[in-house]
Amino acid sequence: VSGVVLVTGAGGFVGRHAVADLIARGFTVHGVGRKPSHDDSITWHQADLLDDGARAALLHAVRPSHLFHLAWETRHGYFWSAPENPAWAEATLDLIRRFQDGGGRRAVVAGSCAEYDWSLNDGDCFETTTPCRPATPYGRAKLATFEAASEEAAASGLSLAWGRLFLLYGPHEGAARLVSSLIRAMLAGEPVALKEPTALRDFLHAADGGAAFGALVASDVEGPVNIASGRGVAIADVARMIGADVSGADAPPDGSPARLVADVSRLRDEVGFTPRYNLESGLTETVAWWRDQS
């Protein structure tokens, strides 16, 4: 595959990795973002994609054969209900139309796991069978954009794929986001706050997310494609993995040992004692007791 690909959000957390992958695949890469770029490997365009004229001028200047549209409002926490979501939906549809009008052949757009109905199938998300029912303005804007773009692509013959991102992590991630904040707290020896320790989530390294998008751009697969690991990991386990990495190099705080476990042979064999509870049943009883106190 070769061609000229325009990457929006090219300077961002995932975009930088997608750009590297697309260059390696032989694409001529044009990037666009609101800020200047110091990346000499691609042709950079500084533009605000929410500006109609800027979009028109950009596509006129680049005339890409391929479009990878990653840009959106993504500020941590803010994006779920950001008033900018509808504007990004409109700008995305307009960008795809202008891209095709200018001779573009294949577009890949970043969608989201937030498009799915999270309450179904025990949280397993299949592109073709899991119904979409977004619970957030962000999810609704992404889904509405997907539906309108898919309809237009089917009618006009544009090759369109929609890569639904799940959770990402990796270097350069925003400091306030989950994995970054866990790492920073543990490196600083501070307590770690887990809002949902038992929640199982699908985490993908941003470099793999970018490379997966590169592969998707180069392929002819159409429709929705999950960009994810396929593995559900409890957030408490993520914290534990990070803790193991952090304490691998640093001593535990206050001489507190990494492990402290009794041998109970004497208690069991000489005293003849067997516990009534295991930790699971004991905690269940204790949680029930605290629930009754309130």
Added chain:
Amino acid sequence: VSGVVLVTGAGGFVGRHAVADLIARGFTVHGVGRKPSHDDSITWHQADLLDDGARAALLHAVRPSHLFHLAWETRHGYFWSAPENPAWAEATLDLIRRFQDGGGRRAVVAGSCAEYDWSLNDGDCFETTTPCRPATPYGRAKLATFEAASEEAAASGLSLAWGRLFLLYGPHEGAARLVSSLIRAMLAGEPVALKEPTALRDFLHAADGGAAFGALVASDVEGPVNIASGRGVAIADVARMIGADVSGADAPPDGSPARLVADVSRLRDEVGFTPRYNLESGLTETVAWWRDQS
């Protein structure tokens, strides 16, 4: 076995369970504590065990055949370096002497995992082979008491066992202690702070701790005996177990799903993408990156 047993700290977190167990074993139980008791099943003595005269009067009044000495300074956080630790060590030795002088035959005293050298054997604690080297004033006071009491018991023929408690949990535990605070935070829907998510600890239900002491009192086992489960569990896993118990009855906050995991058949089979990282290797790289930022 039968006899008259004096239980110090009988109204506390472990003591109440030990009392129930000793009654079930046929002992006549006398309890002592600083506060009044509403427990009609035993003869209660209100006394301050740090007061020499109070100890003498108590033993004179009860004339126990067995002593289970559980009382000590145990206020959360405070006890590690409490100035009361040496006074409890002295009071404990005096209590044992007076107990034997009055005809007492068998004493069981509560020791602590804090007596062991935590840096050895990957944290495995064996009563007979793991060297003791307490890192805290509390641990040093307990160990010094154990050593002096053992020596005196060997010389005088007193049957003495020393039950080393590891971590306990269960109903009625102080609200600020680890398991209680995790449960309370999760029931309130608040973030959970884990200082050492990866630390492996040995947790025993307080009812089992009390019953184990009951069994130890009734036995003729002498010397140190670990009172514990023998199972090391990461604190993050304890949090996860509690979370599962809590969310079993409550809906997750904000409609956030318990599980959200992508099917990646399309990405793998149709796009042909394979990730470079798994979560372990990706987190290791990300932790290293953050470490370099500081």
